[in-house]
Amino acid sequence: MELEDRIRRDDGNPSPGLLAAELKTTGQVLGYCGLIHNSYGRPQEPELAFEFLQEFWSRGFATEACEAVLDHARALGYRRLWATVREWNGASRRVLEKSGFVETGRVEPDGEHGALLFTMLEFD
Secondary structure, rough: HHHHHHHHHHHOOOOOEEEEEEEOOOOOEEEEEEEEEEOOOOOOOOOEEEEEEEEHHOOOOHHHHHHHHHHHHHHHOOOOEEEEEEEHHHHHHHHHOOOEEEEEEEEEHHHHHOOOOEEEEEEO
């Protein structure tokens, strides 16, 4: 598992703010989720990032991990978060929507990977 190897190689923290998502019962790595520096001009408003191994898709793990990260972000006092998602990635778009993110209408081409959509979440 390439993603699992990368996460393990980086001590469960593949990038600042990203955490390995693991099964509670076995410790098996499912993917990662966390906050990263916003690379689109808003350093005080981090970006939510997540990626899960395909074998764990459509089982609610991404939504659960995102909710935990959002609870932590709220507790840290963040007022707004961002997330980018590929236009064709309906599953990740649904995770973001369930987590309260809304599409902003900003779309940027991303070469052969398709359009990149910008989403935002504002805490109450």
